[in-house]
Amino acid sequence: xxxxxxxxxxxxxxxxxxxxxxxxxxxxxxxxxxxxxxxxxxxxxxxxxxxxxxxxxxxxxxxxxxxxxxxxxxxxxxxxxxxxxxxxxxxxxxxxxxxxxxxxxxxxxxxxxxxxxxxxx
Amino acid sequence: xxxxxxxxxxxxxxxxxxxxxxxxxxxxxxxxxxxxxxxxxxxxxxxxxxxxxxxxxxxxxxxxxxxxxxxxxxxxxxxxxxxxxxxxxxxxxxxxxxxxxxxxxxxxxxxxxxxxxxxxxxxxxxxxxxxxxxxxxxxxxxxxxxxxxxxxxxxxxxxxxxxxxxxxxxxxxxxxxxxxxxxxxxxxxxxxxxxxxxxxxxxxxxxxxxxxxxxxxxxxxxxxxxxxxxxxxx
Numbered sequence: 285x286x287x288x289x290x291x292x293x294x295x296x297x298x299x300x301x302x303x304x305x306x307x308x309x310x311x312x313x314x315x316x317x318x319x320x321x322x323x324x325x326x327x328x329x330x331x332x333x334x335x336x337x338x339x340x341x342x343x344x345x346x347x348x349x350x351x352x353x354x355x356x357x358x359x360x361x362x363x364x365x366x367x368x369x370x371x372x373x374x375x376x377x378x379x380x381x382x383x384x385x386x387x388x389x390x391x392x393x394x395x396x397x398x399x400x401x402x403x404x405x
Numbered sequence: 406x407x408x409x410x411x412x413x414x415x416x417x418x419x420x421x422x423x424x425x426x427x428x429x430x431x432x433x434x435x436x437x438x439x440x441x442x443x444x445x446x447x448x449x450x451x452x453x454x455x456x457x458x459x460x461x462x463x464x465x466x467x468x469x470x471x472x473x474x475x476x477x478x479x480x481x482x483x484x485x486x487x488x489x490x491x492x493x494x495x496x497x498x499x500x501x502x503x504x505x506x507x508x509x510x511x512x513x514x515x516x517x518x519x520x521x522x523x524x525x526x527x528x529x530x531x532x533x534x535x536x537x538x539x540x541x542x543x544x545x546x547x548x549x550x551x552x553x554x555x556x557x558x559x560x561x562x563x564x565x566x567x568x569x570x571x572x573x574x575x576x577x578x579x580x581x582x583x584x585x586x587x588x589x590x591x592x593x594x595x596x597x598x599x600x601x602x603x604x605x606x607x608x609x610x611x612x613x614x615x616x617x618x619x620x621x622x623x624x625x626x627x628x629x630x631x632x633x634x635x636x637x638x639x
Contacts, residue, residue: 299416331437351441353458
């Protein structure tokens with residue numbers, strides 16, 4: 285079940301990342317892909333009837349795998365770092381070109397570099 | 406073929422690959438891998454922390470966690486640096502209603518309490534420094550929403566906070582690297598492991614959790630404050 289949710293979130297994220305032109309939507313899609321991967325990695329460690337890997341005196345039974353849970357912490361922190369920095373760069377681009385449309389920003393940049401070349405000539 | 410079509414085909418390929426990964430993982434229903442079984446069997450005695458996840462990321466994989474904290478610091482540094490360079494917009498100050506202010510005066514102490522609980526009891530219950538720090542920063546964000554950024558900045562100077570963040574990072578590094586330099590392992594040798602389940606157990610994990618919670622709290626708040634200042638007001 286968790287894996288299905290992860291797959292759906294991952295698909296939506298990848299498609300939005302590629303097909304949408306808005307930079308902010310692209311960043312949200314990136315966050316969604318990250319959440320989906322984290323959900324998938326956590327769900328790998330689960331077994332039917334497993335308890336969280338925390339020792340409670342007197343309780344026995346199968347425990348969930350603690351290793352993926354410890355490792356996705358890096359993914360969460362790196363995702364936070366990437367999203368915060370990318371958002372700052374999007375803000376700088378918006379201040380300069382007054383749009384969040386990635387294709388229009390590319391066109392503007394190409395036009396600017398052409399103008400610079402003609403000025404140099 | 407146009408660039409768009411190539412991108413779409415690549416995206417569909419990645420989705421199919423992910424589906425295959427999920428399918429293969431779930432088709433082979435098996436017990437935990439050998440590494441995980443070893444951690445499950447030995448982590449409790451070796452680390453002394455009842456929360457095995459905390460035992461793994463703050464004992465066996467402590468350097469990994471330290472570098473994560475460094476990544477976090479670099480992100481905070483980058484956000485503050487680039488936002489200082491670009492000029493901000495100024496928005497009119499919004500004043501929130503009495504209802505929001507009353508709710509915030511109830512929610513913020515709760516967030517700070519949860520932060521300290523998660524940090525102090527991170528090795529014997531679910532939680533940990535990272536989660537606690539983010540919760541405390543969101544508690545401060547409520548105050549900023551209700552009373553404005555100015556109310557916080559007069560009490561908490563961002564420059565001093567940035568200095569405190571660096572100081573905590575330095576103390577984490579010293580606490581970790583000085584014992585290593587003289588040939589001792591910081592987590593096993595410096596502090597006793599104690600009885601698992603007690604508050605004073607797990608060696609140095611408690612100290613690491615508290616330091617990480619403070620660091621993440623300050624770092625997350627600095628990022629929020631940088632964005633809010635750049636925009637003018639929350």
